[in-house]
Amino acid sequence: xxxxxxxxxxxxxxxxxxxxxxxxxxxxxxxxxxxNYQKQIKTLTDPVNARYLAYLESLxxxxxxxxxxxxxxxxxxxxxxxxxxxTTKAAENAGSDKIVIWNQNxxxxxxxxxxxxxxxxxxxxREVWNKKFVHIDWDPTKQTKVEILVPTMTADKLRVQVTExxxxxxxxxEIEFFRGGRNVAAKGAATVSAVWENSPKHMGSMLTDGDMxxxxxxxxxxxxxxxxxxxx
Numbered sequence: 001x002x003x004x005x006x007x008x009x010x011x012x013x014x015x016x017x018x019x020x021x022x023x024x025x026x027x028x029x030x031x032x033x034x035x036n037y038q039k040q041i042k043t044l045t046d047p048v049n050a051r052y053l054a055y056l057e058s059l060x061x062x063x064x065x066x067x068x069x070x071x072x073x074x075x076x077x078x079x080x081x082x083x084x085x086x087t088t089k090a091a092e093n094a095g096s097d098k099i100v101i102w103n104q105n106x107x108x109x110x111x112x113x114x115x116x117x118x119x120x121x122x123x124x125x126r127e128v129w130n131k132k133f134v135h136i137d138w139d140p141t142k143q144t145k146v147e148i149l150v151p152t153m154t155a156d157k158l159r160v161q162v163t164e165x166x167x168x169x170x171x172x173x174e175i176e177f178f179r180g181g182r183n184v185a186a187k188g189a190a191t192v193s194a195v196w197e198n199s200p201k202h203m204g205s206m207l208t209d210g211d212m213x214x215x216x217x218x219x220x221x222x223x224x225x226x227x228x229x230x231x232x
Contacts, residue, residue, distance in 0.1 A: 053079065057152060064154040069128055076129075076151055097179045099148040101160060103138050104173040104215035110140030112217060113166035119148060121155035128155060138166055143173055143212055150177075156232075158185060161225045162218060171196070171217035175207045175228055184231040186210060193224035 056079050063071040099119055106112040115138060120130035129151065137144040158177050162170045177185040185208055192204035196217035206214040207226055218224045 049082070053082065061152050069123060069126065072153055073128065097150045097152055099150055099158065100145055100176040100178065101136060101172060102143055102145045102174040102212060103136050104143060104171050105138065105140055108141065111167055112169040112171050113138040114162050114170050114172055115166060116164035118161040118163055120159045121150065121153065122157040122159060123155055128153060133163060156230050158228045158230055159225060162223050165223065168221045170224065171215055172207060172226070173212050173215040175226065177230060185228045188231065189229040190226055192216060192226045194219050194222060
């Protein structure tokens, strides 16, 4: 009885659903036309965006070389405000500088390492760029690394803050900063917050010696930092 009573209503609802489906379905011709339109717009605007980004990168580098840090930062702000695809394309074209941070596992003992770092660039006592809480992979059997793209700018010091560690025992194997394809952190003077048991085998200098078989270790249960002086 109940089924007979509600059968007409069910049929009506199914009919309405079908009607709405027909109305909401988009014609294939419209989908195709919109896709072609968006593709043409992208084709036309990508070169304009790329040229503008290339100019901004050049301007920022020029201002930084003159010591106009406020101007360089203003240009970087403009770059950051542009659409992500254009920014990515410009970074590819400009061959962006990069920081490479190598993790360590205490020579395969798998009891120490780093999970997150914050990085910053400095000119004298002034911070000019930073990126916070960057995840770095850790593996108990092999060394891993993270690469961080950096805007082209003048800097004479790189600071790496260890913000999360493995088993509350942190450390890093090597810190590199490639500027124009050259590692300007190589053999750079390294100052660190502390060293595990003041061991001469795990001092801050291990971070820039170019040897992945050496590493800097932090004291247990401590976060810490390393500062690397960069070559011109």
